[in-house]
Amino acid sequence: xxxxxxxxxxxxxxxxxxxxxxxxxxxxxxxxxxxxxxxxxxxxxxxxxxxxxxxxxxxxxxxxxxxxxxxxxxxxxxxxxxxxxxxxxxxxxxxxxxxxxxxxxxxxxxxxxxxxxxxxxxxxxxxxxxxxxxxxxxxxxxxxxxxxxxxxxxxxxxxxxxxxxxxxxxxxxxxxxxxxxxxxxxxxxxxxxxxxxxxxxxxxxx
Amino acid sequence: xxxxxxxxxxxxxxxxxxxxxxxxxxxxxxxxxxxxxxxxxxxxxxxxxxxxxxxxxxxxxxxxxxxxxxxxxxxxxxxxxxxxxxxxxxxxxxxxxxxxxxxxxxxxxxxxxxxxxxxxxxxxxxxxxxxxxxxxxxxxxxxxxxxxxxxxxxxxxxxxxxxxxxxxxxxxxxxxxxxxxxxxxxxxxxxxxxxxxxxxxxxxxxxxxxxxxxxxxxxxxxxxxxxxxxxxxxxxxxxxxxxxxxxxxxxxxxxxxxxxxxxxxxxxxxxxxxxxxxxxxxxxxxxxxxxxxxxxxxxxxxxxxxxxxxxxxxxxxxxxxxxxxxxxxxxxxxxxxxxxxxxxxxxxxxxxxxxxxxxxxxxxxxxxxxxxxxxxxxxxxxxxxxxxxxxxxxxxxxxxxxxxxxxxxxxxxxxxxxxxxxxxxxxxxxxxxxxxxxxxxxxxxxxxxxxxxxxxxxxxxxxxxxxxxxxxxxxxxxxxxxxxxxxxxxxxxxxxxxxxxxxxxxxxxxxxxxxxxxxxxxxxxxxxxxxxxxxxxxxxxxxxxxxxxxxxx
Amino acid sequence: xxxxxxxxxxxxxxxxxxxxxxxxxxxxxxxxxxxxxxxxxxxxxxxxxxxxxxxxxxxxxxxxxxxxxxxxxxxxxxxxxxxxxxxxxxxxxxxxxxx
Numbered sequence: 135x136x137x138x139x140x141x142x143x144x145x146x147x148x149x150x151x152x153x154x155x156x157x158x159x160x161x162x163x164x165x166x167x168x169x170x171x172x173x174x175x176x177x178x179x180x181x182x183x184x185x186x187x188x189x190x191x192x193x194x195x196x197x198x199x200x201x202x203x204x205x206x207x208x209x210x211x212x213x214x215x216x217x218x219x220x221x222x223x224x225x226x227x228x229x230x231x232x233x234x235x236x237x238x239x240x241x242x243x244x245x246x247x248x249x250x251x252x253x254x255x256x257x258x259x260x261x262x263x264x265x266x267x268x269x270x271x272x273x274x275x276x277x278x279x280x281x282x283x284x285x286x287x288x289x290x291x292x293x294x295x296x297x298x299x300x301x302x303x304x305x306x307x308x309x310x311x312x313x314x315x316x317x318x319x320x321x322x323x324x325x326x327x328x329x330x331x332x333x334x335x336x337x338x339x340x
Numbered sequence: 341x342x343x344x345x346x347x348x349x350x351x352x353x354x355x356x357x358x359x360x361x362x363x364x365x366x367x368x369x370x371x372x373x374x375x376x377x378x379x380x381x382x383x384x385x386x387x388x389x390x391x392x393x394x395x396x397x398x399x400x401x402x403x404x405x406x407x408x409x410x411x412x413x414x415x416x417x418x419x420x421x422x423x424x425x426x427x428x429x430x431x432x433x434x435x436x437x438x439x440x441x442x443x444x445x446x447x448x449x450x451x452x453x454x455x456x457x458x459x460x461x462x463x464x465x466x467x468x469x470x471x472x473x474x475x476x477x478x479x480x481x482x483x484x485x486x487x488x489x490x491x492x493x494x495x496x497x498x499x500x501x502x503x504x505x506x507x508x509x510x511x512x513x514x515x516x517x518x519x520x521x522x523x524x525x526x527x528x529x530x531x532x533x534x535x536x537x538x539x540x541x542x543x544x545x546x547x548x549x550x551x552x553x554x555x556x557x558x559x560x561x562x563x564x565x566x567x568x569x570x571x572x573x574x575x576x577x578x579x580x581x582x583x584x585x586x587x588x589x590x591x592x593x594x595x596x597x598x599x600x601x602x603x604x605x606x607x608x609x610x611x612x613x614x615x616x617x618x619x620x621x622x623x624x625x626x627x628x629x630x631x632x633x634x635x636x637x638x639x640x641x642x643x644x645x646x647x648x649x650x651x652x653x654x655x656x657x658x659x660x661x662x663x664x665x666x667x668x669x670x671x672x673x674x675x676x677x678x679x680x681x682x683x684x685x686x687x688x689x690x691x692x693x694x695x696x697x698x699x700x701x702x703x704x705x706x707x708x709x710x711x712x713x714x715x716x717x718x719x720x721x722x723x724x725x726x727x728x729x730x731x732x733x734x735x736x737x738x739x740x741x742x743x744x745x746x747x748x749x750x751x752x753x754x755x756x757x758x759x760x761x762x763x764x765x766x767x768x769x770x771x772x773x774x775x776x777x778x779x780x781x782x783x784x785x786x787x788x789x790x791x792x793x794x795x796x797x798x799x800x801x802x803x804x805x806x807x808x809x810x811x812x813x814x815x816x817x818x819x820x821x822x823x824x825x826x827x828x829x830x831x832x833x834x835x836x837x838x839x840x841x842x843x844x845x846x847x848x849x850x851x852x853x854x855x856x857x858x859x860x861x862x863x864x865x866x867x868x869x870x871x872x873x874x875x876x877x878x879x880x881x882x883x884x885x886x887x888x889x890x891x892x893x
Numbered sequence: 894x895x896x897x898x899x900x901x902x903x904x905x906x907x908x909x910x911x912x913x914x915x916x917x918x919x920x921x922x923x924x925x926x927x928x929x930x931x932x933x934x935x936x937x938x939x940x941x942x943x944x945x946x947x948x949x950x951x952x953x954x955x956x957x958x959x960x961x962x963x964x965x966x967x968x969x970x971x972x973x974x975x976x977x978x979x980x981x982x983x984x985x986x987x988x989x990x991x992x
Contacts, residue, residue: 150962151457151532157965158524161972162562168976169566169596173581175980176592176987178937194925201921205947209914212955216907258577268580268587275579275586279570323956327948333921334940338928531964559975595983646975647982659989665982 149313156317160324163287167328170280174335177272184269189339191256193247197337200243201329207236208326211295211319221309223302230299230315233322237292244285277336284328291322353868356861358762374459375864380445381761382466387441388830390432390473395826397425402785402819405812408804415802419488420503422800424480426491427508431515432473434746435604438611439557440469440522442753443550445761447526449855449862450544452535452871457528465521472515479507490800492601495582495593499574506575509568516565519607523557526550535854537873544853544877545634549614552638556603556610560646564600567593591656598649606645608742609709610638612749613680616702619756620684622851623699624691627878630683637676644673654725663722670720677713681706696849697771701752704779708744712737715790733793739786751778754833759848763861764840766832774829781821788815853877913954920947 178185214229255262256274263271298318301307307315357377364372373379401421404411413421444462448455456462480486484504489497498505530551534543570581571593580586582593621628628634650658650666684706693699715737719725728734759765788811793799797808804812847856854877858866924943932939953959958966 148532151528153961154528154531154965155458155461155524157968158527158558159520161968162520162524162558164972165559165976166562166566169563169599170570172563172596172980172983173570173592176589176983177587179984179987180589181587194928198921198925202918205914205917205921208951208955209910212910213907216910258579264586271580272587275581278577279573279579279581320956323951326955327951330947330951331941331944334924334928334944338924338940340928340931340936555971559972591986595986599979599983647978650982650986658986661989662982662985665985 147311152313153316153320156320160320163321163324164328167280167283170276170283171331171335174276174280177269177276178335178339181269181272184267185273186339188266188270188273189336192337193250194337196243196247197333200240201333203236203240203243204326204329207233207240208323210236211322215312215315215319218302218307218309218312218315223309226315227299227302230295230302234292234295234299237288237295240288241285241292244281280332281336284325284332287325287328291318291325294318294321353863353865355863356763356859357864358861360864372463374455374463376444376448376455376459376462377761377862379462379466380441380443383436383444383469384441386466386470386473387433387437390428391437394425394428394433395823397421397428399819399823401425402816404802405804406809406816408806408809410802416485416488418802419490419800420480420486423487423490427476427487427512429742430491430604430608431512432469432476434608434742435519436469436515436522437750438615438746438753439526439550439553439607440465440518442615442757443522443526443546443611446757446855447529447547447550448533449858449866450547450853450877451529451533452538452854452867452873453529453533454865454867454870456525457533458525461521462525465518465525468514468518468521472511472513472518475507475511475514479504479511482507492597493568493571494597495571495574495590496584498571499583506572509572513565513568516561519557520561523554523561526554527558530554535871535873541632541635542873542876543635545617545628545631545638546611546614546853548635549610549617549638552642553607553610556607556642556646560600560603563596564604567596567600591653591658594653594656595650598652602649602652603642603646605741606641609677609745610641612705612746612753613638613677615749615753615756616684616705617680618851618853619698619702619752620687621878621880622756622849623694623696623702624688625694625850625880626687626691627876627880628683629686630679631876631878633679634683637679640676641673644669644676648673651720651725654722655729667720667722667725671717674713674717674720677709681710681713694850696755697766697768697775698752698756698849700772700775701748701755704775705745705748705752708740708748708782712740712742712744715740728793730799731793732789732797732799735799736786736789736793739789743786744782751775751829756849757855758833758836759840759843760855760860760862762837762840763843764836765843765848766836766840770828770832774825774832776825777821778825778829781818781823781825784818785815785822786818788812788818852879910954913950917947917950920950 210229210233214226214233217223217225217229251257251274257263258275258278263274295318298307298315301314357375360375361369362373370378370382373382400412401418404413404418404421444456482504484502486503487493487501487505487508488503489501489505493505493509530543530547573579574582578586580588582588582590584590617628617634648666648669650662651670654663654667684702715733719728719734719737755766755771792808792811792815795808795811797804797811843860846858846860848860849856854871855862857871920943924940927939927943928936930936952969958969
């Protein structure tokens with residue numbers, strides 16, 4: 135291989151490279167949930183009636199509310215980025231904190247939902263659940279696994295954004311260097327997209 | 341290694357990466373290093389250690405199989421032996437070794453970069469590998485016992501067995517993320533960090549192979565991750581996902597498992613093919629025949645290889661339509677691999693052949709992988725596979741492609757690149773002797789497997805019918821010859837670190853890729869100035885194509 | 894590569910994001926509303942379709958995919974292609990009775 139001797143400047147900071155890294159990581163997360171969506175697809179196809187029946191027991195109001203909450207949290211997340219791009223550090227921090235609070239509300243709603251389900255005996259291994267038709271057992275099994283895994287990601291997202299808030303306050307994330315905040319935002323939006331699919335698939339089966 | 345009395349230097353352009361002392365000194369300077377070269381060596385050491393464990397298990401299995409009834413151990417222990425052998429060899433050796441050891445070390449240098457895209461993530465991925473490996477070892481020693489399900493973890497046994505499955509599966513989940521992070525790192529490195537002038541089609545073919553492999557790693561590894569996690573959840577909470585008594589389908593596990601594990605074999609083989617694509621041009625001093633075909637074939641293998649998984653399930657009762665489709669796709673995936681074999685052979689033709697140890701191993705690769713690949717086609721035929729599946733034929737196929745393929749590719753890489761990495765030359769005569777012993781032992785060990793399988797010997801079977809014993813004894817003797825060859829080969833390489841002749845020149849073998857332009861061993865920063873690339877990576881004087889630029893020595 | 898391209902500052906107004914959010918909320922309402930209507934086998938298609946539109950809005954606007962390099966769009970295509978083809982192949986087994 136022929137080479138020419140020429141001084142080429144080193145690129146230490148490459149935001150496109152950083153964004154590429156986070157997008158690729160998001161793909162791996164997408165495929166992680168994707169595996170569960172595959173399992174859901176197969177079982178819904180082979181147990182259509184049972185899935186429909188079980189889905190009627192879901193709290194559609196809470197599900198819809200949670201969807202709107204998560205969508206709004208995505209809005210506040212991207213607004214925090216715009217604010218920072220415009221040099222409004224305080225506003226950016228505000229939006230980040232609001233995002234975290236929305237996430238918290240989502241999780242509180244989830245706890246309410248699950249407490250109810252546990253109280254009526256709809257949990258894996260319970261006598262009540264085990265006596266249901268197989269399709270309904272699978273429905274609830276998938277529900278807990280998929281919604282549970284999603285909830286874990288919400289918690290992780292909230293923590294990551296929390297770190298970003300601290301970084302923003304301490305000027306480690308600035309108007310000129312906000313790639314970390316962008317990355318956290320991208321993760322949060324993926325969490326939102328996954329819920330966008332989970333919601334109709336579990337709460338709105340006709 | 342190098343003489344440490346000269347070691348204290350902080351200048352990344354002058355001191356070798358081996359001697360460099362940065363923020364951390366001594367051992368911590370290695371364990372906390374974000375230098376891709378040091379991380380590559382950390383991986384090499386840990387992977388080879390696990391390889392030694394895997395080989396030992398293999399030898400024990402062969403000893404056990406010398407007699408039709410019990411020889412050494414009981415059936416439970418035997419099940420644990422072949423399970424661990426598979427888990428260790430597949431997840432801890434052949435999947436990571438070439439990308440994480442040689443990819444890490446040489447990809448940035450080959451691209452003209454100073455490191456990978458995310459050096460700290462690189463170190464994290466090594467720690468994840470080590471933690472996963474440690475968890476697996478814990479699973480072996482803790483009460484409950486080592487996993488005994490086979491490396492395929494089929495349900496319902498993986499849910500019902502009393503052995504330490506949760507530790508095992510968690511270990512593999514973690515190792516999976518090590519793989520994913522390596523893939524992410526390489527993709528970003530290849531996209532964003534090539535030296536100026538290095539277009540996609542001026543990249544070395546090893547880089548192309550790592551590119552294709554990294555895509556597979558990022559996309560399919562999470563699928564097995566979630567599937568194994570679901571088995572853990574089944575064991576803990578009995579949700580019923582794969583349990584027929586609760587409505588689940590055990591075959592769904594197999595679908596999801598093989599959706600990863602088939603593409604995984606392409607993670608295993610494609611980087612090794614990349615090594616061969618590097619070695620053949622150098623030791624025939626000719627440009628590679630059909631560069632673009634080889635580059636595209638790596639992508640083709642990644643693409644088609646992701647769509648054939650159910651050929652592992654032909655006898656399980658899946659629909660006839662899907663069997664037809666998967667069998668057809670399986671035949672298609674052989675085409676890109678064959679293209680590579682043709683191109684390597686065409687490169688050698690009328691080349692100026694230098695029969696050095698790296699080339700010996702590369703030629704063995706082509707021979708052994710061809711046998712393995714052709715037997716794969718035999719298995720892809722539906723009607724034949726119904727008979728051959730779950731027999732020793734498959735075990736023969738596996739070992740020809742994985743050991744004969746990736747294993748020999750690994751040995752080729754060691755003999756090709758270790759001198760550059762450590763600045764010491766091994767004894768070439770001993771290397772060649774070791775090669776012939778290894779090659780002979782390999783074929784005596786594994787060829788009988790095809791015969792046994794054809795005769796009907798089932799795999800993973802502790803007992804067998806007496807008519808199979810002759811070939812089992814032959815194979816076990818082969819395993820001893822193989823082990824001897826391995827021992828000589830590895831000892832020769834290890835001794836070279838201490839007593840090998842020191843190498844001063846940059847271009848040890850006459851290669852044209854960038855690692856042969858930097859110092860031996862490379863400096864910390866690899867390049868003092870990032871090179872500007874003018875032409876391709878395999879421009880040799882004996883080309884038919886005239887070289888347009890003066891070569892800069 | 895000049896500095897501007899490396900850092901790639903997307904400058905948007907707050908307004909466009911609020912508009913996108915309104916569309917998302919509206920679509921959520923739509924998906925809840927049509928859940929009551931029985932489209933038969935098409936019900937799941939309708940639900941997925943609306944979810945896809947919502948995801949598309951989040952991807953292109955909130956996640957700035959619209960203004961990103963073409964490479965990223967190719968990446969998404971690769972990931973989605975794999976998911977779709979694998980799902981189809983999976984169903985080549987499950988869509989047959991007696992399986």
